[in-house]
Amino acid sequence: MARPTMEDVAARAGVSRALVSLVMRNSPKVSDHRRAAVRAAAAELGYEPHVMARSLASRTSTVLGVMVSDLRNAFFAEVVEGLDAAAQAAGFDLVLNTGGRSPSRERRALRSLLSFRPAGVVLLSPVIPASAIEEASRQCPVVLVSRTSRASTVDTVNDDGEAGAALAVDHLVSLGHRCIAHLDGGGAATAAARRRGYLRGIRRHGLEPLVVRSEHTDTAGEKAVRELLGTNGPVPTAVLAGNDFNAVGAISAFEDAGLRVPGDVSVVGYDNTSLAALRHVSLTTVDQPRSEMGRLAVEALLERVRGERAEPVRHQLHPSLVVRSTTAAPDPEQAEET
Amino acid sequence: MARPTMEDVAARAGVSRALVSLVMRNSPKVSDHRRAAVRAAAAELGYEPHVMARSLASRTSTVLGVMVSDLRNAFFAEVVEGLDAAAQAAGFDLVLNTGGRSPSRERRALRSLLSFRPAGVVLLSPVIPASAIEEASRQCPVVLVSRTSRASTVDTVNDDGEAGAALAVDHLVSLGHRCIAHLDGGGAATAAARRRGYLRGIRRHGLEPLVVRSEHTDTAGEKAVRELLGTNGPVPTAVLAGNDFNAVGAISAFEDAGLRVPGDVSVVGYDNTSLAALRHVSLTTVDQPRSEMGRLAVEALLERVRGERAEPVRHQLHPSLVVRSTTAAPDPEQAEET
């Protein structure tokens, strides 16, 4: 298992270690003759440079640390795919951790990532306090995805949740809905913007807002809808869920209660995860360009690494509405009742 | 951004670099007095050891390379969570890559992982040829998840797909089904075992097998069912899909054709991904213990690393059936027709 070193290659090719180093880094100042000899020797030995040794010697890193709060959430998994694609293209590698939405675990995970002296760190929807993030940003560039920051040392990549939620409201209103509820994402980092967008949209159309506190899970969505149906207030003809999972839970609860989606009630999700795209679910939802977000996060990091930029950048991506089969014009009868 | 080194801590604490090294590694042979001084100095400077330098000097690695063919597939994402948990517990970090089911990309990804001189490598359902895997296993321990191998240098972690599929068939038969089709997973690594289990189960009950070629995606599941319904052969009263995605696609197609699940036709998935657990989907499926698989993969690697074992280990996990709402006794009328 002892792999060959640069020294071995040098000996075999009959040159110095330094020359092998130049060849491995594709330096132009090597004669074709020697280059070929080194290449051949390396191939015969199956030699590949040791990234850690390289990193140590060159005082640079090709590692990007990634802390993902929960990989099981398809949204994050897809952002990670985007990160990976961009990183591979730029010759970087990802060191990945999960934080499980627990501040202490996240702190440990972040510490672990930083001990690699990475070129940069991506935090996907972290729950640790801003101070911990700023502290990390003193060690290397940090970019936040799905979380905002005011620190001038950290970049952010978010979708414009306010615009996205407003988009969904506009869609529902244009279908004829007048009573539209929002299942709030509770403590989730993205929840506040979505709620603001919902409220803004509703008020612009002169309607009454109805916000039900929930969470970004399907069971929470179910529970919220049960509560909604249990009150003696008006039953909305449409619901904007906090995210896709929440929406799917809401749909379940409606169907359990004998209401058809979209016949009796329309449901809109948020994120456009692969779940929403399944024909069986076919959820109308707001798309966040996830791989694009991953790409931008890597790009932001590399700009800092290369010293091309010192001021923070706040990427705010334009969400778009994806209309599928869970929204339709409201049932005329029911609409009259309201 | 220049982080403190061991030298800085040593100077501040008034001791040698070697002593700081001992403290950082929790060596017992350091006096309490000095230990406290070093700890204090490290804390004041915000010092954390540089894992790469440590790795280089100690000739050991705390890195585990992970190549995942597709993170978007919840199954893999969940195995990665299991890997992460086990790795963190053992003080290891994951370097993660995706191969996108493309042999050339996978090769590159694997090469990239190996250049870290990792303690071991986990390959999740790789598509590269066995020879490439064996070659890698000469560099460091390799464990395969969801793929088999005969090489004595590589370990494997798989569920017993044959048993799992047979389990599903038994369940359907016990409900009274006599005509049970299987949507084959096509080229997927796990497909063959599942097909074998299906055939074995079907024959043991003296039934006629009906295998439809498909893929492990929801669109393929839909397509396969459309084909099934288009033929003038018997329409099965139950279907064992290749995996959960495939099952969800199949359900869509049945419902589009006016058949109710499970009223007219029962559907069983495979994997028990989070998708299946969603109440809205509530799919009867065969559970693979994903995080356990991740844990076992890490364990196998560490056993090799510690030299505790040289012979290959073939973990074959017992799948279990999770009965939800997509299976029921067949409609008596339709059963008579058959």
Next chain:
DNA sequence: CGTATTGATTAGAGCGCTCTAATCTTGTAT
């Protein structure tokens, strides 16, 4: 024919750490 000049190659120090072997302190027995 000597001397710049350019391009190709290499020696050697050093990245931040670990690890072995040597050195320095103690405490204890004599």
Next chain:
DNA sequence: ATACAAGATTAGAGCGCTCTAATCAATACG
């Protein structure tokens, strides 16, 4: 006091690489 373990501390080499500065070879020029 004196010797000697046992424990605590440190010097120094080295992990596999990069990078600067120096060396060497080959051509060009007056």
